[in-house]
Structure formats: structure tokens, C-alpha cells
Amino acid sequence: MHQTMRWFGPQDTVSLRDLRQCGIKGIVTALHQIPVGDVWTVENIKERQNIIREAGLEWTVIESLPVHEDIKRKAGNYQLYIDNYKTSLKNIAKCGIQVITYNFMPVLDWLRTHHNFENHDGTKALRYEEKAFIYFDVYLLKRPGANTEYSINQKKEALEYGKKLSDEQRNTLFKNILLGLPGSKIDFTPEQVLTLLDSYKNIDEEKLRENLIYFLSEITPLAEELNLKLAIHPDDPPFSVLGLPRVMSTQHDMEQIFKAVPRHANGLCYCTGSLGARPQNDLLKIIDDFGDRIHFLHLRNIVRENEGVFRESEHLNGDNPMEEIVKKIILLMNKRNISLPMRPDHGFLHSLEENENHYPGYSLIGRLKGLAELRGLELGLNHIMKATDLT
Known part of the structure; x- marks a missing residue:
């Protein structure tokens, strides 16, 4: 796996220098300062790209190129925002970045x-x-x-x-x-959320899925032409919240989206934490069924305490069978002859960093611990699998 870490830009309390010392080469980031729906210009992208390169790293994956609420609702200026999204994709391709992560969760991102x-x-x-x-x-x-x-x-x-x-x-x-969107220091107000919720009152799961398929049918041909890979992030948590529909929570959801838009560019960000929070999701079968659509990996673990409670756990110890997951990923990469970008998603907050203003889940020590464990697991499994000719 091509090991990466997420960075929220120049305002991040974790510096690029800190991240380089983790032994990675790839950075996962976005232009969080650009309002959702506006075009990412070549100048904006290259400016951030140069900052990362000057630190001895490379911008490997975009997370995220956010989707405007008008697109999700297919209302208002949705066609303008789709056109802006296409322009951003063209500019991203000009800068040589190939993997773009996004989500289609209404109103709130993860919570x-x-x-x-x-x-x-x-x-x-x-x-x-x-x-x-x-x-x-x-x-x-x-x-x-x-x-x-x-x-x-x-x-x-x-x-x-x-x-x-x-x-x-x-x-x-x-x-x-x-909590505000990743990279933002501005939280939502109750008034903003209630207004946005009201704008979804006539949109159910079927309608939201139709809107996602329409969006993908508009942008995926261009992405494929530009040799870009779109990776949709699963819903987090993978069930309805605030009465809102969610359409990327289950294996059946994925089947419908990938069948409706069968292009290879229409792919998945395989997040073991988000998918694993729903016990009905078979994480190993998802790799088997959609391995050719997996363009990006988020590896983390969770413990489901009961039906209504889950918490994030150590990367290798939890309800997700991480050893089997990584083994299948190795086989998948060998089959496709690629090294998939992976980041250790989230991490514990250790007492040494308690007084630093980190975005939740993104302190350095916890993620570094997860990265080291996942790196060691991959290395060990590679040795075993080669020795037993399982690759």
C-alpha cells in the first residue's frame, strides 16, 4: 500500500515536517479555503502542491472535492455547480493528481x-x-x-x-x-442546520440516490477521459441521522450506484471504520465484489458495544478483522498490479497532545501508531504470503 497521511493545510496544527518524519511520501488534503461549489483553479492547486513538494512530499489524493448541497438536492443552481465541478476536475488533471475522494451525505459530513x-x-x-x-x-x-x-x-x-x-x-x-466540515474552524449553527434540513423535507432515499446517479452520469465520463479516479466515501455513520436519507451505507447501496454508472472511474473509498459500524456489512465480501472499484483506502477499527453504540478502537484490535482485510487488499493489489493509496484513518488522542487544537481524530501520535501497526501488518503478511506462495 502507498502510505499517506491527511493534512488540513497550512492552518493544521500537525505540520508537513511532522508528517514527513512519519516515513510517508504521500499527502491527502484539499483546498478547504475555497467555498463549496466554487472552482478549484490551476493556480490554487499548484500553490498547495508546491508547498507540499517543498516539504519533500507529494499530494497523492484529494480529500475531499466537496459536493454542493444543490447538487445533492438537484435544486437551485445544481447545474452550475456540476459545471464548476467538471472545471475543477479538468484543473486537477492538469496538475497530475488522479484520485479524488468525495461524499454524498446531506447537510452534515461525519458525526x-x-x-x-x-x-x-x-x-x-x-x-x-x-x-x-x-x-x-x-x-x-x-x-x-x-x-x-x-x-x-x-x-x-x-x-x-x-x-x-x-x-x-x-x-x-x-x-x-x-462540528464544521474537515479543515474548517467554523461550526454549524442550529439555525443553519434546521434550514438545510427543511430543504430536504421532500427528498427520500430513492430521490437522493437518483440525484447521486445523475451527478455521476454527468462527471464520470469526463473523469474517465482525464484518467481520474473518483472515490465515494461511505456514509459515516452508515445509517440515517436527523431524518436525512443516506445512500452509501450498505453493500446494496454500492451495487446500485456501480451498476447504474458502470465506468471504472466511478469508484469507492474503502473505509473500514464507516462500513464496519454497521454489523450487517461484510467488509471482506465488499473487497471481493467491488475490488476493481476501490481507489483509496481508509483503514481504522471500531468496537460495536451494542446496537446503538460504537467507538473507534486501536487499528488492529476491534470488530473489523483487520488482518484478513489487509490480506485481501494485498491480493487485490497484486491482481490489479497497483499500490493503492492508504491512510490510517483517525487515531487516539494521547495525553502528550491533549492541549493542542487538533481536529477530532487527527492528532499525530495516534495516527502514527496506527500507521506503524498497519505498515508492520502488511510487511509481515507479505513475507508469509510469499513464503507460502499465496500472492
């Missing part, structure tokens, strides 16, 4: 209820707890219609949970869920 859940050893992790989310949705945000979407028992448990929170803990929960 967790807890950003600093304390593990037994004192490290801190990202966690999702259903009753905390329901408390936020029904009693804090007070989303119209939320009260009817949960059972009486769910709302009772959520209210009991909320009664035990201090004012500071309630504020933290509110802020955690309304």
Missing part, C-alpha cells in the same frame, strides 16, 4: 456524539451513542418531526441521559454533533 471518550489507558477516542444523539435531536436541536421518529422508550432513555448532563456537557454534545 460523533463524543470526541474525547476516555479509554482504560487514558487515551481518548471518537464514539457514537444513540441515546446521546436522540437527546440532542429531540431535546436540544428540537428538530421538527424528530419527536415522532423515535419510540417512547428511546425518548425516555435519551431524556434520562440528558438529565444527568451538566450545562457544560450539554454544550459539548451540541458542539460535537454540529
Whole structure:
């Protein structure tokens, strides 16, 4: 695997110098300063590319080239934003970057209820707890219609949970869920979220999927012509939140998208953490079925405590069978004769970095630990597989 790390740009508290010392050669980043929907110019891309090259690294993967809400809703200025997206793809191709990650999650990107859940050893992790989310949705945000979407028992448990929170803990929960987009220091306001939610009131799962297919049918032929690879990130978490539809949560979702737009450029960011949070997803079968569509790898692990709770765990220890996953990835890369870009997704926050202002999940030590473990696992499996002629 081609090992990379994510960097949020010049404002990131983790520097390129820090990342280079991790032993990587590739950087995963984006032009977060450009408003969603605007064109990425060649000048903008090259400026960032040169900063990365001057640090002795290479911009390997774009994460993300964000999709405007008008495109997801197929409303307003959606065609203008699709045209802008195409122009950005052309400019990216001129700069020699080939892999572009994006997602099609309405309104919010990823979300967790807890950003600093304390593990037994004192490290801190990202966690999702259903009753905390329901408390936020029904009693804090007070989303119209939320009260009817949960059972009486769910709302009772959520209210009991909320009664035990201090004012500071309630504020933290509110802020955690309304966290801004990666790379942004500006969180969503309740008013913004409620307005955006209202704009999706007539869009169900079927309609959102149709809009995604339309978007892909517009941009994928161009991407293929430019030798670009589009990698859609799975929904995180992989189920509906805030009453919003989600269309990239299951294997069936992938089947529909890849069948509707069968071009090779229409590919997948294989995120073991996002997909693994849904126990029905068979991560090994997804590699078997869609291996030729996998263009980018996010490797992390999770522990599903119960049906409504999951937390991120050590990269090699969790409910995802990471050894089997990496073994299948090695076989896949040998079959396709490529080295797929991979980044160790997220990581624990260690006490040495607690006072630094890191984007949740992106402190340096936790990701470096994950990278070292995954690098060692790949190396060990390669030796074993070559010795037993399994490659």
C-alpha cells in the first residue's frame, strides 16, 4: 500500500515536517479555503502542491472535492455547480493528481456524539451513542418531526441521559454533533442546520440516490477521459441521522450506484471504520465484489458495544478483522498490479497532545501508531504470503 497521511493545510496544527518524519511520501488534503461549489483553479492547486513538494512530499489524493448541497438536492443552481465541478476536475488533471475522494451525505459530513471518550489507558477516542444523539435531536436541536421518529422508550432513555448532563456537557454534545466540515474552524449553527434540513423535507432515499446517479452520469465520463479516479466515501455513520436519507451505507447501496454508472472511474473509498459500524456489512465480501472499484483506502477499527453504540478502537484490535482485510487488499493489489493509496484513518488522542487544537481524530501520535501497526501488518503478511506462495 502507498502510505499517506491527511493534512488540513497550512492552518493544521500537525505540520508537513511532522508528517514527513512519519516515513510517508504521500499527502491527502484539499483546498478547504475555497467555498463549496466554487472552482478549484490551476493556480490554487499548484500553490498547495508546491508547498507540499517543498516539504519533500507529494499530494497523492484529494480529500475531499466537496459536493454542493444543490447538487445533492438537484435544486437551485445544481447545474452550475456540476459545471464548476467538471472545471475543477479538468484543473486537477492538469496538475497530475488522479484520485479524488468525495461524499454524498446531506447537510452534515461525519458525526460523533463524543470526541474525547476516555479509554482504560487514558487515551481518548471518537464514539457514537444513540441515546446521546436522540437527546440532542429531540431535546436540544428540537428538530421538527424528530419527536415522532423515535419510540417512547428511546425518548425516555435519551431524556434520562440528558438529565444527568451538566450545562457544560450539554454544550459539548451540541458542539460535537454540529462540528464544521474537515479543515474548517467554523461550526454549524442550529439555525443553519434546521434550514438545510427543511430543504430536504421532500427528498427520500430513492430521490437522493437518483440525484447521486445523475451527478455521476454527468462527471464520470469526463473523469474517465482525464484518467481520474473518483472515490465515494461511505456514509459515516452508515445509517440515517436527523431524518436525512443516506445512500452509501450498505453493500446494496454500492451495487446500485456501480451498476447504474458502470465506468471504472466511478469508484469507492474503502473505509473500514464507516462500513464496519454497521454489523450487517461484510467488509471482506465488499473487497471481493467491488475490488476493481476501490481507489483509496481508509483503514481504522471500531468496537460495536451494542446496537446503538460504537467507538473507534486501536487499528488492529476491534470488530473489523483487520488482518484478513489487509490480506485481501494485498491480493487485490497484486491482481490489479497497483499500490493503492492508504491512510490510517483517525487515531487516539494521547495525553502528550491533549492541549493542542487538533481536529477530532487527527492528532499525530495516534495516527502514527496506527500507521506503524498497519505498515508492520502488511510487511509481515507479505513475507508469509510469499513464503507460502499465496500472492
